[in-house]
Amino acid sequence: xxxSEWLRLIFEACIYLGLLLFLAQQKSLMSTLKALxxxxxxxxxxxxxxxxxxxLIDGGKRTFPFVVWAMYTRPAYGDPQYYDYxxxxxxxxxxxxxxxxxxxxxxSRLMFPLxxxxxxxxxxxxxxxxxxMIADYETILRAVAHMYNRRNPDDPIRTIYVWHCTIPLHAxxxxxxxxxxLLWQLQVQ
Amino acid sequence: xxxxxxxxxxxGFARIAVYGIWFWHVANDPLHTVTEVPFAYFSPIGVLRxxxxxxxxxxxTAEFLLVLxxxxxxxxxxxxxxxxxxxxxxxFTCILLTFYQGLIRGFGYINxxxxxxxxxxxxxxxxxxxxxxxxxxxxVADAPPVIYKAPMTAVALLLCLTYTFIGARRLAAxxxxxxxxxxxxxxxxxxxxxxxSSGPGYGRLVLAYPWLAFTLQIGFPVxxxxxxxxxxxxxxxxxxxxxxxxxxxxxxxxxxxxxxxxTANFLLILVFLTDIDRLLAAWLPQSVKGNSSG
Numbered sequence: 001x002x003x004s005e006w007l008r009l010i011f012e013a014c015i016y017l018g019l020l021l022f023l024a025q026q027k028s029l030m031s032t033l034k035a036l037x038x039x040x041x042x043x044x045x046x047x048x049x050x051x052x053x054x055x056l057i058d059g060g061k062r063t064f065p066f067v068v069w070a071m072y073t074r075p076a077y078g079d080p081q082y083y084d085y086x087x088x089x090x091x092x093x094x095x096x097x098x099x100x101x102x103x104x105x106x107x108s109r110l111m112f113p114l115x116x117x118x119x120x121x122x123x124x125x126x127x128x129x130x131x132x133m134i135a136d137y138e139t140i141l142r143a144v145a146h147m148y149n150r151r152n153p154d155d156p157i158r159t160i161y162v163w164h165c166t167i168p169l170h171a172x173x174x175x176x177x178x179x180x181x182l183l184w185q186l187q188v189q
Numbered sequence: 190x191x192x193x194x195x196x197x198x199x200x201g202f203a204r205i206a207v208y209g210i211w212f213w214h215v216a217n218d219p220l221h222t223v224t225e226v227p228f229a230y231f232s233p234i235g236v237l238r239x240x241x242x243x244x245x246x247x248x249x250t251a252e253f254l255l256v257l258x259x260x261x262x263x264x265x266x267x268x269x270x271x272x273x274x275x276x277x278x279x280x281f282t283c284i285l286l287t288f289y290q291g292l293i294r295g296f297g298y299i300n301x302x303x304x305x306x307x308x309x310x311x312x313x314x315x316x317x318x319x320x321x322x323x324x325x326x327x328x329v330a331d332a333p334p335v336i337y338k339a340p341m342t343a344v345a346l347l348l349c350l351t352y353t354f355i356g357a358r359r360l361a362a363x364x365x366x367x368x369x370x371x372x373x374x375x376x377x378x379x380x381x382x383x384x385x386s387s388g389p390g391y392g393r394l395v396l397a398y399p400w401l402a403f404t405l406q407i408g409f410p411v412x413x414x415x416x417x418x419x420x421x422x423x424x425x426x427x428x429x430x431x432x433x434x435x436x437x438x439x440x441x442x443x444x445x446x447x448x449x450x451x452t453a454n455f456l457l458i459l460v461f462l463t464d465i466d467r468l469l470a471a472w473l474p475q476s477v478k479g480n481s482s483g
Contacts, residue, residue, distance in 0.1 A: 012361040019353065019420055026424055028190035032342060035335040043315050044343050047308065051347065055354045060299050064235025065287050065307055067299050069354035073362040076375035082383040098384045104219050105293055106226065113297030115383070136230075143226045150225070167378045169371065172396040178382065 013056060080167045083118045083183065087145070087157035097160060102148045114140055118162060122183060138186055145188040160186045191423050192341040192466065197329070198473045199466045200313075200337045201322030203344070205269050206460050207309045210453060211286065212265040214303065220258045221251040223293060230296060237291040248292075261285050271323020279314030286310060305351055306453045309344045309461070316340035342423065345461040348454075349419035352436070356416030368410040374402045380447035392446040405442070412439045422462055433458060 001009075023029060033041060053059070054066035085097035103110040117140070121133035141160050149156035162184040168177055228249045233240060240248070247253065264282040268275070286307055294300070317336055320329045359367060366372075374395060381392025395401050415435045422429040436458065444450040459465075 008361045012357050015357045015361070015417070023420065026190070028193070029342070029423070032190075032335055032339055035333065036339055040315070040336075040339065044312075044339070047311065047343070047347065048350070051308075051350055051354075055358070059235075061232075061234045064237070064291050064294065064299065065304065066235075067301065067304060068358070069301065069351050070358040070362065071301075071355050072372065072376055073359045073367070074372075075363055075366040075370055076372045077370065080375050080379040080382075082379055084382070084384075096384075100384050103226075105223050106296055108300055109293055109296050109298045110226065111298075111383075116297070139227055140230060143230075147222065147225050165382065167382060167396075169375065169378060169396070172378075172393075175382075175393070 009056060016052060016056070079169050082165050082167075083115050084163040084165050084180070085144075086161045086163065087148070088159040088161075089152075089155045089157050091155045093155060095157065097144065097148065097157070099144055102144055102151075104147070110140070110144070114144075118164075118183060122164065134184075137184070141186050142188060145186075149188075156188075158188055160188060162186075190342070191345055191426075191429065191462065191464070192338055194334070195337040195341045195466050196469075197317075197321035197332070197337055199469050200316070200318045200340060201271065201320065202465070202469055202473075203309075203341060203460050204271060204313050204318035205322060206456060207306060207313055208265050208268040208282075210456055211306060211310060212262060212269060214306075214453075215258060215261050215265065215289070218258070220289065220293075221254040223254060224249055224251045226296065231292075232295050232297075234291055234295050234299065236287060237295065254292075257285065257289065261289065268319075271319035273319075275317075275319035275323070276314065279310075279318075283307075283310050283314050301351070302451070303453055305348050305457055308347045309457060312340045312343050312347070316343075341461060344457070345423055346420070348457050348461055349422055352416040352419035356413045356419070359413050360417065368406075368413070371402075371406070373405050373409045377402075377405065377446045380449065390446055390448045392448075395446060405446075408439075408442070411435070415439075429462065433462065 033044070036044075050063070050066040054063035055068055057063070058068050059066065060068045085099055087095050087097045089095055099111045099114060100107050114137070117133060117137045121130050121137060124130040124133055141162075145157055145160055161182060164181045164183040166179040166181075168179070171177060228246065231245075231249065233245070261282065264278055264285065268279055268282060272278075290303060290307055316339065317329070317332065318340060320332060320337075363372075377392045377395045381390050381395075395405060412435060415432055418428070419432065422432050437455070440451050440455060
């Protein structure tokens with residue numbers, strides 16, 4: 001664990017310790033807890049400890065259903081960058097490929113990993129590593145295309161375009177001021 | 190303290206609200222379409238790792254997920270009605286809900302959306318939340334009042350904890366820099382153009398009107414402060430009123446500007462962080478009676 005991570009952990013643990021001490025001093029809360037039978041007390045204690053533990057150890061993937069509660073925790077610098085998807089249909093129509101909506105149940109749970117994959121292979125320097133990342137990325141893109149085509153059998157998409165977009169935070173006028181660079185292009189069967 | 194007096198009816202109402210919203214959520218979720226993403230991309234998380242690897246190919250089929258959905262819907266409907274045997278049914282449903290929520294988070298991104306609702310479902314499953322407002326209930330002899338008060342307080346506490354965690358982590362990991370620079374405007378811009386749940390949203394207004402961006406920048410540390418102190422809601426009424434106003438405004442802003450709608454949290458706040466027993470007492474006269482006899 002890095003030095004900064006340790007500091008974060010200690011700082012955060014101190015906050016929770018303070019809050020737990022505060023809770024322990026609340027007579028009404030403690031009397032409610034004491035009035036419960038032991039199994040109930042254990043159940044509630046386990047819930048709180050599990051949530052606290054997952055938060056402190058940054059568990060998420062190991063500790064689900066208890067996860068890390070962290071949103072917008074790192075300072076952001078520079079112009080925001082994101083990935084946009086468009087596609088060419090069989091009839092030559094250009095369509096917006098909205099991964100969030102197309103992937104339905106998975107929505108952001110697919111959109112964000114897809115974004116991370118694009119970012120990684122865009123930045124990868126080693127060619128073999130990059131090729132492996134691209135193969136994974138294309139597999140998911142094909143799955144997205146498959147989902148789209150199942151719902152649009154009359155005019156399925158044949159080519160997906162992935163755009164790397166940069167929003168000029170201080171020079172933004174309208175959506176045309178967003179810089180778009182073609183990152184990847186994929187033929188879909 | 191919040192929920193000083195809770196009647197069986199109030200807890201029954203909470204049960205209907207929580208399992209009802211789960212029913213609505215599951216019913217509207219085309220869960221079986223998940224299998225259109227190759228299984229190789231799925232990686233079990235948390236308690237789902239207890240499922241043997243050899244079994245996953247059987248689970249990861251549209252047919253299985255359709256059956257899972259139907260079983261969940263049936264169980265949730267029975268829980269809303271509060272039929273016997275409530276606890277067994279509720280615990281079984283919670284296991285299914287955990288599996289379902291874990292499954293859809295096994296693709297690399299663990300979002301929070303439904304998790305407070307899941308914790309609320311756990312608590313209501315264990316406590317006797319079907320003593321009132323339920324079909325075919327049997328007479329409950331002298332259940333102590335604390336048995337109704339404790340789950341309402343517990344869910345309120347768990348909900349507040351999630352906010353506290355977010356505030357604490359932001360301060361611990363982001364420090365003051367996150368509030369001083371344009372992080373919040375950066376995030377709004379990103380979430381505006383990165384397609385999300387409700388179209389493009391209104392985030393571009395933040396880029397067009399500097400005063401709006403400034404307001405968000407001022408509001409960001411204020412919201413973080415309220416998040417950090419969320420547990421005070423349980424004990425201080427005035428703070429709770431202010432907290433609810435701030436959090437509703439915050440959730441409305443994240444919905445409008447960032448396309449992140451914490452719909453479940455709106456409901457949980459209304460049910461578990463308001464003096465709902467008083468409100469229900471007006472609608473359900475037996476609520477007061479049940480309370481005093483408990």
